[in-house]
Amino acid sequence: MVKEVSIDAIWELLKTVPDPEIPAVSVVDLGIVRNVGFNNDQLNITITPTYSGCPAFTFMKEEITRHLELEGITNYQINTLLAPPWTTDWMSDEVKAKLKEAGIAPPSHEVICPQCDSKKVQVVSEFGSTACKALYKCNECSEIFHHFKQI
């Protein structure tokens, strides 16, 4: 059964597992999934946490498990890797565009308002509703928005 599933198909499947706190992006988009491979019949998936205390990490692991089992995949192992540490550099431009679409300024040294594209923004707080986001305010359109922190 497992052998019939290709590595590409697993990647496609993982792309359907959303981040529980930012559903606009998937665990693959965020760069949490580091590797997918087979060892004989066993599927091995390697994931890495975004922030060490991210409460969503355990949930994401459970969601990956759930999605695999829904596809009838039972012989698998999910490993956690810490180094190299997760970085927002692993996000593609396409993913950054998805964040902007969801009203979150994508990781960048220069923060730009996702609503009106103004660069006249100010930090409200370096800490937002999740570990990965900071709170900003746009001085042009007055909108409060989140910035996905660049780390």
Added chain:
Amino acid sequence: MIKDLLYKYVLALGDDALILGQRLSQWAYKGPFLEEDIALSNISLDMFGRANLLLEYAATLKGNGVTADNLAFKRNERQFTNHILFERPNGNFADTMVRQFFLDTFYKLFLQKLTESKDEQLSAIAQKSIKETTYHLRHSSKWIIRLGDGTAESHAKVQSAIDSLWMFTNELFEMNDVDNEMVRQKIGVNCLSIKSEWDKIIDEVLAEATLKRPEDIQIITGGREGIHTEHLGHLLSDMQYLQRAYPDAKW
């Protein structure tokens, strides 16, 4: 032998992070304003995450079915080996920020060195943690400057916090037998080597904040030997309540 020393080394680092995480969590819903409440809770979560990585590793080294949860919830006060500064009460906001600033500065320098550890797991944990400590330090040092160079009242409160916590800072740089052996094995950090850099950062921020650096008159130590101030027991009784009342309860 080395494995046992490494266990003690990792456990002490895990205790530091766990106790600070618990302290900071006590600010949740009591922060001076919403954004700061969220900030303190975020930093607390980062510390719990760090504690979890370290205590899980310590549990692996210990073996015999020991888990990170056992280590966190089933040891007594005298078995905790965190440095005393980590357990100091939150006090007012200035007390919390001064404790955080001293510790963030220490962590930044300590973790930087720990990334070079020959122990791959410790190095990986350090590489992960230092990214978080970098913005914790940015946050706490900004507050020290804002409070110190703020009103007469904020200046007095932050200076008083510095004066009362200063005696616990020297312990951060003490080296015991475990530390020395870990340094010999190129696993641990020689804390004496980061003291001057710590002094430099502290002095720069205090100067900008118009605050005074206290004299090293009294030095309190003992945390790594399990000798704590009276505050740790209260913190543990709160943190461990559920596992003590309902052993092995699970979510």
